[in-house]
């Protein structure tokens with residue numbers, strides 16, 4: 435079954451077109467990443483699909499409900515976690531969760547049961563009785579996500595869920611998201627500026643640029659569209675670089691400022707050996723050699739003409 439379906443989604447603010455005909459097809463129980471730089475239209479897409487903002491045009495269905503005609507049906511089936519946590523600082527972690535239970539009109543006992551389960555799952559049990567104002571950024575983000583899950587959503591919108599988190603907290607959030615999909619069959623639409631996040635988490639990725647989807651596919655498919663990797667040689671002086679550039683004339687791309695030569699190559703041992711043998715045969719000495727295999731950053735660069743929205747912080 436399709437969890438999220440959008441056809442021809444458009445949105446403008448006055449003269450400014452923010453979404454210029456977006457199509458999405460997200461099967462149930464999968465993670466879909468909308469990858470884009472600041473201002474690409476990611477948050478607007480999430481706000482429209484989660485009924486917070488009306489679209490100008492487009493047919494939209496979420497969890498089997500039409501977004502325009504049955505917004506209440508959509509709201510009952512979804513959870514949304516935005517870039518700014520909805521946590522109440524004066525309440526404890528547990529009280530924040532119980533407040534959500536009340537908002538969802540859960541019976542008291544069921545509310546407590548879910549809250550306890552989520553506090554354990556998110557490793558917040560020890561902090562359950564502490565005011566959220568004292569929490570670290572990572573803890574707040576986890577609590578925010580836990581609050582969203584009190585409503586037991588089938589479709590979860592995560593708007594930049596790990597922006598500003600340290601690498602360890604980011605991994606924890608990733609693990610939680612993976613668990614929700616694998617164990618509970620939840621569908622996740624996540625927006626991110628982190629190429630690595632999309633790579634690690636998403637079944638499919640759409641690259642959003644200026645309100646248009648410029649590419650869509652699995653991480654492997656997107657990387658597969660790229661030409662192969664390259665070998666990068668750095669030299670000690672311009673003379674050595676010039677000699678090397680002459681050796682690989684027509685193949686290599688020299689950079690006279692960085693004193694580097696870029697040679698297309700797949701990084702296999704025979705290719706490397708051929709390059710090193712050629713250098714040695716001509717008595718040219720390279721200072722360093724680095725291998726580069728295509729990653730999502732290259733995909734982003736190739737598609738948008740700019741380098742990735744943000745370098746991924748975790749390796």
Ligand code: ATP
Pocket residue numbers: 447450452470471472473474475476477478479
């Ligand atoms: P970010 O990563 O910064 O959140 P984003 O991809 O989520 O970026 P959006 O927040 O969807 O981008 O914004 C897309 C564009 O729409 C931006 O250029 C923004 O300035 C513009 N925009 C958003 N909301 C409004 C508004 N209420 N009025 C006018 N322009 C708006």
